[in-house]
Amino acid sequence: GNSVTQMEGPVTLSEEAFLTINCTYTATGYPSLFWYVQYPGEGLQLLLKATKADDKGSNKGFEATYRKETTSFHLEKGSVQVSDSAVYFCALSDAGNNRKLIWGLGTSLAVNP
Amino acid sequence: DSGVTQTPKHLITATGQRVTLRCSPRSGDLSVYWYQQSLDQGLQFLIQYYNGEERAKGNILERFSAQQFPDLHSELNLSSLELGDSALYFCASSVAAGGPTDTQYFGPGTRLTVL
Numbered sequence: 001g002n003s004v005t006q007m008e009g010p011v012t013l014s015e016e017a018f019l020t021i022n023c024t025y026t027a028t029g030y031p032s033l034f035w036y037v038q039y040p041g042e043g044l045q046l047l048l049k050a051t052k053a054d055d056k057g058s059n060k061g062f063e064a065t066y067r068k069e070t071t072s073f074h075l076e077k078g079s080v081q082v083s084d085s086a087v088y089f090c091a092l093s094d095a096g097n098n099r100k101l102i103w104g105l106g107t108s109l110a111v112n113p
Numbered sequence: 114d115s116g117v118t119q120t121p122k123h124l125i126t127a128t129g130q131r132v133t134l135r136c137s138p139r140s141g142d143l144s145v146y147w148y149q150q151s152l153d154q155g156l157q158f159l160i161q162y163y164n165g166e167e168r169a170k171g172n173i174l175e176r177f178s179a180q181q182f183p184d185l186h187s188e189l190n191l192s193s194l195e196l197g198d199s200a201l202y203f204c205a206s207s208v209a210a211g212g213p214t215d216t217q218y219f220g221p222g223t224r225l226t227v228l
Contacts, residue, residue, distance in 0.1 A: 036219070043221040044203060045115070089156065093215075100146065100169055101205075101217060103156035 002027040006090050006104035013080055013111050021075040021107045023064075023090035032093040033057075033066050033073040034101070039086045047075075047088070080111045116140065117220035119204050125226045131192040134223045138185055138206030144168070145187040146207070146217060147179055151200040162187055163209075194227045201225075 007022040025033065035047040035057070048057030050066035050073065057064050062077045073090060090104040116139035126132055138145050147159040149172075158171035162181035173179075176194075181187045191198060201224050205217040 034216075043115070044205075044219040046216060046218065049216060091156075100158040100161060100171060101148070101156075102158070105155045 002031065002092060002094060002102050004090050004092055004102055004104040006088075006107050009087075009106075009108040011107060011109045013109070015082055015111055015113050016079045017111075019075070019077040019080045019084075019109070021088055021090075021109070023073045023075065023104060025071050025073065025090075025092050027071075027092055027094075033064070034091045034093065035062070035064055035073070035075050036089045036091060037086045038089065038106070044089065080109070082111045082113050085109055085111045115218040115220065117204060117206050117218055119202075119220035119223050121223060122221065123224050123226070125228065126194060127228055128194055128196060130194050130227075131190065132194065132225065134189040134191070134202055134204075134225075136187045136189070136204030136206075136220060138187070138204075139218055142206035142208050142218075143185065144207045144209060144215075144217075145181055145185070146205040147173075147187070147189050148203040148205065149200045150203060150222070151197075156203075159189070191225070196227050199225055199227045 003026045032051045034049045036044045037047045048059045050057040053068035055066045064075045087106045089106045091101045118137045143164045146161045159173040161169040179189045201222045203222045204220045207215045207217045
């Protein structure tokens with residue numbers, strides 16, 4: 001079945017460091033791919049998405065490119081801030097009719113000043 | 114603020130009890146999804162409703178049930194609660210039943226603690 005694998009955390013960085021969080025997927029068909037973020041004590045927020053191969057999603061300085069050849073959707077940011085400290089979830093949307101989200105386990109990011 | 118509301122924010126109850134979680138989707142959204150987030154299982158899809166009809170089922174226990182009402186709000190009913198049901202329950206909504214550009218927006222969640 002479809003699945004998402006994320007790099008394990010926690011990830012700890014200093015402010016202004018470069019961030020990469022790896023995400024790979026297994027899916028039949030052509031799923032859409034998402035990154036959601038969960039700030040401490042809050043719900044899930046959509047960070048960015050890509051709906052077809054080679055699409056690049058971007059938001060708030062974060063980027064991820066849908067790579068079908070490597071079945072990956074790695075999240076990157078050039079310069080992280082303390083306010084980026086959160087848990088990041090990679091997810092794919094089933095290519096079937098219901099589009100339920102299948103999730104990675106989440107990667108916790110802590111950014112120190 | 115995603116526009117999806119969930120009540121209550123916190124719920125503490127005892128084993129064997131029954132609770133109801135409520136979700137109001139964003140204005141104009143017809144689909145509602147329920148997810149469970151627990152420490153051991155991560156985020157798991159439970160069930161989806163579209164315009165009042167059940168659309169898809171995931172890892173939802175038989176003790177759990179849901180419905181979507183004519184005004185499109187949804188309720189998730191959890192009965193015969195066990196300690197392992199303690200989790201964060203999220204509701205999400207989207208415009209349609211699915212499609213490449215259909216995006217799910219999440220509510221703040223209901224934290225259920227079963228003692």
